[in-house]
Amino acid sequence: MEKLWHKLTSFTFHRSQSNDQPGEPAGEPDSASTALTDSTKKWLTELLECAPDDFGIYRLSLTHRSVVHDPTEPAESNQRLEFLGDAVLDLVISEHLYTSFPESDEGKLSSNRAKIVNRKSLAGFAQRIFLSEHIIIGESADETRIRNSESALADAFEALIGSIYLDMGLTEARNFILRHVIGHVDLQKLDAAEHNHKSRLIEYTQSQQLDPPVYKVVSEEGAEHEKLFTVEVSCKGMILGSGTARRKKDAEQSAAKEALDSFEKASGSGG
Numbered sequence: 044m045e046k047l048w049h050k051l052t053s054f055t056f057h058r059s060q061s062n063d064q065p066g067e068p069a070g071e072p073d074s075a076s077t078a079l080t081d082s083t084k085k086w087l088t089e090l091l092e093c094a095p096d097d098f099g100i101y102r103l104s105l106t107h108r109s110v111v112h113d114p115t116e117p118a119e120s121n122q123r124l125e126f127l128g129d130a131v132l133d134l135v136i137s138e139h140l141y142t143s144f145p146e147s148d149e150g151k152l153s154s155n156r157a158k159i160v161n162r163k164s165l166a167g168f169a170q171r172i173f174l175s176e177h178i179i180i181g182e183s184a185d186e187t188r189i190r191n192s193e194s195a196l197a198d199a200f201e202a203l204i205g206s207i208y209l210d211m212g213l214t215e216a217r218n219f220i221l222r223h224v225i226g227h228v229d230l231q232k233l234d235a236a237e238h239n240h241k242s243r244l245i246e247y248t249q250s251q252q253l254d255p256p257v258y259k260v261v262s263e264e265g266a267e268h269e270k271l272f273t274v275e276v277s278c279k280g281m282i283l284g285s286g287t288a289r290r291k292k293d294a295e296q297s298a299a300k301e302a303l304d305s306f307e308k309a310s311g312s313g314g
Contacts (some may be wrong), residue, residue, distance in 0.1 A: 051107055085176045090172055091219070097210050100124075102179070104202035105210055107189055109181035128205030131213070135220045137302035143230055155233055159224065165197035168224055174199055240299035244276070244283075247306060254279050256302070258295045261285070274298045 079087075079102050087101055088094050095101055108120040136159055140152050158164070169175065175190045178199055189195045190303040204221070245255050255278075262273040273287045274294040284305060286297020 069278040078179075079105075080104035086173070086177060086292055091207065091211075091215075095210055100206045100210050101203070104128075104206035105174075105177050105199060106179045107181070107184070107195055107199070109179075109184035109189065110179060121199060124202035124205035124209075125198045126205070127208065128203065129160075131204050131208045132201060132220060132224070135217045136160060138220070138222070139225055140230075149201050155206075158233055162193050162197045165200050166193040169196040170225065173226065174203065179219055240296045240303060244299040244302055247303065248278060256283065256299070258298065260291060260294075276302050 079098055083105070084098060087098070103119065103171045104121050105122045106119070106121050108122060111120050133156070136156050137152070139154055140147070144152065145157070175196055178190060179194065180186050180189050182208065204216055207219050241256075248254065248256055256276045257278070258274055258276050260272055261275050264271045264273075269286055269289065271289060272291045272294045273285060274291065274297075276283050276295070276298040284298045284301030284303075286294045286299075286301060288294040288297055
C-alpha cells in the first residue's frame with residue numbers, strides 16, 4: 044500500500060497545479076479537446092455523470108501508442124496515464140478488499156486483487172463501457188485488431204482512470220471504479236474461489252478415477268499462539284503437494300493448490 048501511495052503522491056502536485064489554473068488543461072493544449080468527436084464527448088459526459096473539466100486529458104487517455112508513429116497526430120500516447128491509473132486502481136481495489144475482508148491476510152487480499160485487475164478482467168470492464176469504440180488509433184495501424192486487443196483495452200481503461208484522477212480527484216476516481224469495476228464483481232464468490240482448492244482436487248481425482256486425496260500434518264513449528272502447520276496431500280501413498288500456514292485448513296488448501304498446479308503442468312507438458 045505504501046508503494047501505491049508513493050505512486051499517487053508523485054502526481055498530486057501536477058494535478059493541483061492544473062486545478063489552480065482553470066483554462067490550462069493538465070495533459071495537452073486547449074486544441075486537443077477539439078480532436079474528440081461529439082459522440083466521444085457525449086459518451087464521456089454520460090460515463091462520468093458530468094461534463095469533464097478538461098477534455099484534453101481524456102483525449103490523451105484514449106490515444107493508443109500507434110498514434111506516436113503517425114506524423115499527423117500528437118506524439119504522446121496514453122502510456123503515462125496508464126501507469127498512473129494502474130496505481131489509482133490498485134489503491135482503490137486494495138482499500139475495498141481490505142475493508143470487505145477483515146480476516147483475510149495479505150496473501151489472500153493480493154490474490155483477490157490480482158483476479159480483479161488482470162488484463163483479461165480490465166478488458167472486460169472496458170468492453171462494458173464501450174471504450175473500444177472511442178480509442179484513437181494511428182491511421183497506419185490495424186484498427187480492428189487494436190480495438191479488440193485485450194492489452195489495448197486494459198491500458199486504455201487504466202489510462203481513463205488516471206485521467207479522472209487528474210481531472211476530478213481521487214474521490215471521483217474511486218466512485219468510477221466502484222461503479223464500473225467493483226459493481227461487476229461478486230466479491231463473495233471471488234473470495235470463496237480462493238478457498239476451494241480441496242474441492243477442485245477431489246473433483247479432479249474423481250474424474251481420473253483415483254482414490255480421494257488424503258491430508259496429513261507432517262510438522263508443527265513455533266509457539267502455541269503462532270504455530271505454523273505443514274500439511275502434505277497424497278493419493279495412494281504418492282505425495283501430490285504440501286502447504287504451510289498458521290491454520291491447518293489454510294495449509295490443506297495450499298497443499299491442494301500445489302497438487303492442482305502439478306497436475307496442470309503435467310497435462311500441459313504432455314500436450
